[in-house]
Amino acid sequence: MASRTYAVATSSPMPILPPGLEKRGPGREVERGMNGNGDARFDVLGIGNAIVDVLAQVTEDFLARHGLVKGAMRLIDEVEAHDLYQALGPTIEVSGGSAANTIAGVASFGARAAFIGKVRDDELGEIFAHDIRSVGVHFETPPATEGPTTARCLVLVTPDGERTMNTWLGASQNLSPDDVDEDLVKDSRITYLEGYLFDPPHAKKAFRKAARVAREAGRKVALTLSDSFCVDRHREDFLELIRNQVDILFANEAEIRALYQVSNFNDAMHAVQEDCPLAVLTRSAAGSVIVEGGDDVHVIEAFPVRKVVDATGAGDLFAAGFLAGHTQGRPVAECARMGALAAGEIIQQMGARAIRPFHEVARENGF
Amino acid sequence: MASRTYAVATSSPMPILPPGLEKRGPGREVERGMNGNGDARFDVLGIGNAIVDVLAQVTEDFLARHGLVKGAMRLIDEVEAHDLYQALGPTIEVSGGSAANTIAGVASFGARAAFIGKVRDDELGEIFAHDIRSVGVHFETPPATEGPTTARCLVLVTPDGERTMNTWLGASQNLSPDDVDEDLVKDSRITYLEGYLFDPPHAKKAFRKAARVAREAGRKVALTLSDSFCVDRHREDFLELIRNQVDILFANEAEIRALYQVSNFNDAMHAVQEDCPLAVLTRSAAGSVIVEGGDDVHVIEAFPVRKVVDATGAGDLFAAGFLAGHTQGRPVAECARMGALAAGEIIQQMGARAIRPFHEVARENGF
Numbered sequence: 077m078a079s080r081t082y083a084v085a086t087s088s089p090m091p092i093l094p095p096g097l098e099k100r101g102p103g104r105e106v107e108r109g110m111n112g113n114g115d116a117r118f119d120v121l122g123i124g125n126a127i128v129d130v131l132a133q134v135t136e137d138f139l140a141r142h143g144l145v146k147g148a149m150r151l152i153d154e155v156e157a158h159d160l161y162q163a164l165g166p167t168i169e170v171s172g173g174s175a176a177n178t179i180a181g182v183a184s185f186g187a188r189a190a191f192i193g194k195v196r197d198d199e200l201g202e203i204f205a206h207d208i209r210s211v212g213v214h215f216e217t218p219p220a221t222e223g224p225t226t227a228r229c230l231v232l233v234t235p236d237g238e239r240t241m242n243t244w245l246g247a248s249q250n251l252s253p254d255d256v257d258e259d260l261v262k263d264s265r266i267t268y269l270e271g272y273l274f275d276p277p278h279a280k281k282a283f284r285k286a287a288r289v290a291r292e293a294g295r296k297v298a299l300t301l302s303d304s305f306c307v308d309r310h311r312e313d314f315l316e317l318i319r320n321q322v323d324i325l326f327a328n329e330a331e332i333r334a335l336y337q338v339s340n341f342n343d344a345m346h347a348v349q350e351d352c353p354l355a356v357l358t359r360s361a362a363g364s365v366i367v368e369g370g371d372d373v374h375v376i377e378a379f380p381v382r383k384v385v386d387a388t389g390a391g392d393l394f395a396a397g398f399l400a401g402h403t404q405g406r407p408v409a410e411c412a413r414m415g416a417l418a419a420g421e422i423i424q425q426m427g428a429r430a431i432r433p434f435h436e437v438a439r440e441n442g443f
Numbered sequence: 444m445a446s447r448t449y450a451v452a453t454s455s456p457m458p459i460l461p462p463g464l465e466k467r468g469p470g471r472e473v474e475r476g477m478n479g480n481g482d483a484r485f486d487v488l489g490i491g492n493a494i495v496d497v498l499a500q501v502t503e504d505f506l507a508r509h510g511l512v513k514g515a516m517r518l519i520d521e522v523e524a525h526d527l528y529q530a531l532g533p534t535i536e537v538s539g540g541s542a543a544n545t546i547a548g549v550a551s552f553g554a555r556a557a558f559i560g561k562v563r564d565d566e567l568g569e570i571f572a573h574d575i576r577s578v579g580v581h582f583e584t585p586p587a588t589e590g591p592t593t594a595r596c597l598v599l600v601t602p603d604g605e606r607t608m609n610t611w612l613g614a615s616q617n618l619s620p621d622d623v624d625e626d627l628v629k630d631s632r633i634t635y636l637e638g639y640l641f642d643p644p645h646a647k648k649a650f651r652k653a654a655r656v657a658r659e660a661g662r663k664v665a666l667t668l669s670d671s672f673c674v675d676r677h678r679e680d681f682l683e684l685i686r687n688q689v690d691i692l693f694a695n696e697a698e699i700r701a702l703y704q705v706s707n708f709n710d711a712m713h714a715v716q717e718d719c720p721l722a723v724l725t726r727s728a729a730g731s732v733i734v735e736g737g738d739d740v741h742v743i744e745a746f747p748v749r750k751v752v753d754a755t756g757a758g759d760l761f762a763a764g765f766l767a768g769h770t771q772g773r774p775v776a777e778c779a780r781m782g783a784l785a786a787g788e789i790i791q792q793m794g795a796r797a798i799r800p801f802h803e804v805a806r807e808n809g810f
Contacts, residue, residue, distance in 0.1 A: 133798050166547070166574045166796045169536035180533070199566040199592070207533045225566070426793065429533045431500050 116295075118214065119187040119403035121264035123256065123286050124175025125248040125272055125279070126193030126217075127227040128200045129388065131426055132164040134232040139240055146234065149241040149303045151275060157244035160230055169200070170427030171207035172229055173248075174302055175270040177389045177428040181396025181418055183211045184434040187403050190214040190260060192286075194251040200226040201247070207429060217255050220247045237384030237423065249276030253285045261286055262293040265403060266324070268395070271302035274310040287321045298324040300395055301331040308334055318351050324402070325355045326395045332357055345373070356412065358394055364416065366408045376412040379420030389428020393418040397434070401443075410443075417441055483662075485581065486554040486770040488631035490623065490653050491542025492615040492639055492646070493560030493584075494594040495567045496755065498793055499531040501599040506607055513601065516608040516670045518642060524611035527597055536567070537794030538574035539596055540615075541669055542637040544756045544795040548763025548785055550578045551801040554770050557581040557631060559622055559653075563614040567593040574796060584622050587614045604751030604790065616643030620652045628653055629660040632770060633691070635762070638669035641677040654688045665691040667762055668698040675701055685718050691769070692722045693762045699724055712740070723779065725761055731783065733775045743779040746787030756795020760785040764801070768810075777810075784808055 139146055142160065152160065161167075171180075176191055183189040191208055195201030197219040204226060208215045227246035231239050251273070261267055267290040273279040290297050299314075299322045301307050307314060314335060318325055325348065327335065332344040332355075341359070345367060348355045355367040366374040397418035401411030421437055422428060430437075506513055509527065519527065528534075538547075543558055550556040558575055562568030564586040571593060575582045594613035598606050618640070628634055634657040640646040657664050666681075666689045668674050674681060681702060685692055692715065694702065699711040699722075708726070712734060715722045722734040733741040764785035768778030788804055789795060797804075 161573060164573075165577045166538065166798070167570070167577075168794065169570060171533065203534070203536060206528060206531075210532045210534075427535060431533070 116265045117188065117263040118190045118260075118265070120179065120182045120266045120268055120399050121190040121192065121260060122175040122179035122182075122268045122270075123192045123273065123283065124270035125173050125227055125243075125245060125251075126176060126195045126201075126204050127171075127173040127229050127243065127248060128204055129170050129172030129229050129231045129427060130161065130164075131168045131170065131231045131233060131386065131388070132166070134164070134234060136234055139232065139234065144232065144240050144242070146240050147238055148305055149229075149243060149272075150305065152230075152242045152244055154224070154244055154246075157228065157230065157242070160242055164230065164232075168426060169203070170429055171204050172231070172388070172428055173204075173227075174272055174300065174392050175268055176204075176208055177392035178268060178300070178396045178399070179213055180208055180211050180429055181393045181434060182400050182403075183213045184430050185396065185400035185414070185418075185438060186435040187400045190264060192217050192251070192255055192257070192260070192282075194220060194247050194255060195226045196220045196224065196247040198225050200228065211433075216257075217251075220250055223247060223250055231388050233386050233388070233426075237387050239386060239388045245276055249279060251276070251279040251282050253278075253282045256282050256286045256289070258289050261289040262295065264290070264295060266296045266298050266399060268298040268300070268399065270300050271306050271310070271314065274306065274313060287317065291321055296323040297321050298326065298399065300326040300391070301328075301335060304330040304334040307331050311335060311337075315351070322352055323354060325352045326358075326391070326398075327355070328358045328391055329360070354408070356395070356398055356415070358391060358419075364394070364412050366412050368408050372408075374409040374412065376409060376416060379416040381420045381424050384423045386426045387423050388426075389422045390419045392428055393422040393430070400434070414438065414443055417443070483632045484555065484630040485557045485627070485632070487546065487549045487633045487635055487766050488557045488559065488627060489542040489546035489549075489635045489637075490559045490640065490650065491637035492540050492594055492610075492612060492618075493543060493562045493568075493571050494538075494540040494596050494610065494615060495571055496537050496539030496596050496598045496794060497528065497531075498535045498537060498598045498600060498753065498755070499533070501531070501601060503601055505530075506599065506601065511599065511607050511609070513607050514605055515672055516596075516610060516639075517672065519609050519611055521591070521611055521613075524595065524597065524609070527609055531597065531599075535793060536570070537796055538571050539598070539755070539795050540571075540594075541639055541667065541759050542635055543571075543575060544759035545635060545667070545763045545766070546580055547575055547578050547796055548760045548801060549767050549770075550580045551797050552763065552767035552781070552785075552805060553802040554767045557627060559584050559618070559624070559627070559649075561587060561614050561618040561622060562593040563587045563591065565592050567595065568614070578800075583624075584618075587617055590614060590617055598755050600753050600755070600793075604754050606753060606755045612643055616646060618643070618646040618649050620645075620649045623649050623653045623656070625656050628656040629662065631657070631662060633663045633665050633766060635665040635667070635766065637667050638673050638677070638681065641680060642673065654684065658688055663690040664688050665693065665766065667693040667758070668695075668702060671697040671701040674698050678702060678704075682718070689719055690721060692719045693725075693758070693765075694722070695725045695758055696727070721775070723762070723765055723782070725758060725782075725786075731761070731779050733779050735775050739775075741776040741779065743776060743783060746783040748787045748791055751790045753793045754790050755793075756789045757786045759795055760789040760797070767801070781805065781810055784810070
C-alpha cells in the first residue's frame with residue numbers, strides 16, 4: 077500500500093546535483109539534519125499497517141463499474157475484499173504497507189532500520205516478515221495467533237500506471253500499545269508513523285504511545301499523512317499531533333490541502349510553516365517543496381522516468397530516500413533529491429518494494 | 444514454474460506470417476490439426492503440479508554459493524525450501540506450475556480450458572485457484588484439507604533474465620488418480636500432461652489414468668518433457684508413453700537430447716520422428732522445429748524481444764500458443780508462430796502468467 081503518487085513529467089535526463097554541489101565521499105562532514113544521537117541502535121523505526129499487496133491490472137471501466145475513486149485508498153471489509161478479489165484478473169502478491177515500504181527503502185539505502193506492525197501467523201504474514209527482514213530491517217512484532225488474517229490491499233493498476241487501493245486491514249487493526257516496544261523507540265533516532273494507523277482504534281493508541289515515548293527520549297517523530305481521505309477522517313487529531321509532537325511531516329499536495337482545508341497549495345504551505353519545523357511536501361510531476369525551520373523553502377524537481385509502470389509506493393519511497401539522506405546528515409534539498417530518485421525508481425516496476433538495492437541506485441546517481 | 448527457457452536473439456522486428464500466408468478472419472476454414480470433436484466441452488485440459496512461484500533477483504554468485512545449476516529445476520524438501528527462502532532478498536509471489544501456466548495461456552488466447560492440480564486449503568492455494576480461474580479456466584480439483592501446504596517454487600532470476608528453479612512440491616505431490624475426473628478428460632479435445640508429474644508417485648498414477656482415459660475416449664494426449672533432469676529420472680517411462688500414447692510432444696533441445704541420449708539435435712529430431720506423430724521442439728534463440736507426421740519438418744524463428752526480464756514460463760507459454768492455434772485448426776507452422784509470440788511476450792515481464800490477455804496480443808500481431 078502506498079501513500080502517495082507521483083506522475084513524473086520530465087522526460088530528458090537532468091543532473092541530480094545542482095552546479096557547485098560536488099559529490100562527496102563516505103568521509104563527508106555532517107552538516108545539518110541529524111547530528112549527535114550516535115548512541116542509537118537504529119536510524120529509523122517505522123510503525124504502520126503490515127500489509128501484503130495484491131496487484132492486478134484493470135481498465136478505467138473497471139474502476140467506474142465498481143464506483144472506485146482513482147488514486148485513492150479506501151478501507152473495505154472482508155466480504156467486499158473477497159468479492160472484489162473474485163472480480164479481478166491474475167494477480168501478483170508483493171509485500172506492502174505504507175510505512176513498511178518506507179522502512180524497507182530506508183534499509184535498502186543502507187540505514188539501520190526497524191519496523192513495528194501486526195501480521196497473523198499465516199502464509200501472507202510469513203511473506204511480509206521475510207520480505208522486510210530480507211533487506212535488513214529489524215522486525216520482531218509477534219504475529220497474532222488468532223483473529224483476522226494478515227492484511228491485504230487490492231491494488232488496481234490502470235494502464236496509465238496509477239493505482240487505486242482497497243484495503244482489508246485484517247490482523248493489522250489489532251496492533252496494540254503492547255506491541256510498541258519502548259526500548260526500541262528510545263533506541264531509534266527517528267520514529268516514523270503512518271497516518272493510516274489512526275483508522276483502527278487499537279493502532280491509534282499504539283501510535284500515540286510511540287510518539288510520546290520518542291519525544292520523551294529526545295528522539296524525533298516523523299509522520300506521513302497517508303491519504304487525503306484519511307486526513308478528512310482525523311483532521312483535528314492530526315493537527316494537534318503535528319503542532320505538538322511532529323518534527324518532520326510528509327504529505328502530498330492533496331493531503332496538505334485537506335489538512336488545512338484550503339484549495340491552494342501556497343496557502344497550505346504557509347500554514348504548515350507555522351505548525352511544523354520540517355515539512356516535506358510532494359507534488360507529483362511538479363516535484364517537491366521542502367519547508368524548513370519556518371523560513372527556508374526548497375523546490376526540488378521530480379526525477380525523470382521513462383514510463384510509469386505502477387505508481388504504487390511512490391510517496392512511501394520518496395519518504396525513504398528523504399529519511400535515509402537525513403540520517404546521513406545531508407542538507408534537506410539533497411535529501412529531497414534522494415527521495416525523488418527512490419520514487420522515480422519504484423514507479424518503473426510493479427509493487428512498492430525495490431527489486432534493486434537503493435544504495436546501488438544512489439551510488440550510480442552520484443549520491 | 445516453467446519448463447523451458449528461450450533466449451531470443453533477433454533484435455529487429457520480423458513479419459509474423461511468411462509471404463503468401465494471408466491473415467484470415469474468424470470465418471477461416473479449418474484445414475488441419477484439430478478437426479471434428481466439436482462435441483467436447485473443453486479444448487485443452489491440463490494436468491500438472493499446482494504451484495505458486497516465489498520470484499527473487501539473485502546474482503550469479505548467489506547461484507554459485509548455493510551450488511545451483513543455472514536454468515534447471517530441482518526438487519527440494521521443506522527444510523531446504525525454508526533455508527533457501529531465508530537467504531533470498533524481497534520476493535514477488537505469482538501463480539505458476541508448468542502445465543498450469545500453459546493452460547492459463549491457452550485460456551488467455553480464448554480457448555476453452557480446464558486444469559487439474561492439487562493445492563491445500565491455505566492462502567497460497569486460494570491465490571492459485573483465483574488466478575487460474577480469473578482467466579476463465581475451469582478448475583475444480585478439491586484442495587487438500589490436511590498434509591503439506593500448497594507447493595511453491597523458489598525462482599531465482601539472474602541479471603541475464605535466466606531463471607533457476609527450486610521446487611518444494613507440497614500438496615501437489617498428493618494429486619491422486621481420484622482427482623482425475625474421467626468425464627472431464629473425455630470432454631476435452633486435448634489432455635496436456637507435464638512430465639514433472641512423474642516425480643511424485645501418486646501424481647504419476649493420476650497422469651497414467653488421464654492418458655489412458657483420453658486415449659480410450661478417442662481424444663488427443665499431449666506431453667511436455669518439462670526438464671532434462673526430469674527426463675533423466677524417468678527416461679524409460681517417458682519413451683514408452685511417447686511411443687504408445689502421446690499425440691503431441693513438447694520438448695526443448697536439452698530435453699529431447701536427454702530423452703534419446705544423443706549429443707546432437709538432428710539425431711534427436713530423427714529419433715522422435717519415428718516415435719511420435721507431432722513433435723514441437725524448441726531451441727531458444729534458434730527458434731523451434733516442428734516435426735509433423737514423421738515427414739514434414741518446419742523451422743520457425745524465435746519472436747524478437749527487446750529485453751529478457753525473466754525467462755520463467757517461456758516454454759510453458761510456447762506450448763500455450765501452439766495448443767491454442769492447434770485447437771483453432773491452424774497449420775502447425777502458424778501454431779508455432781503463436782507459440783513464439785506468447786513465449787516472447789512472457790519473458791518481457793516478471794512471472795509466467797500474462798498480465799495482458801493473449802487474444803489481444805495475438806490480434807495486434809496479425810493472428
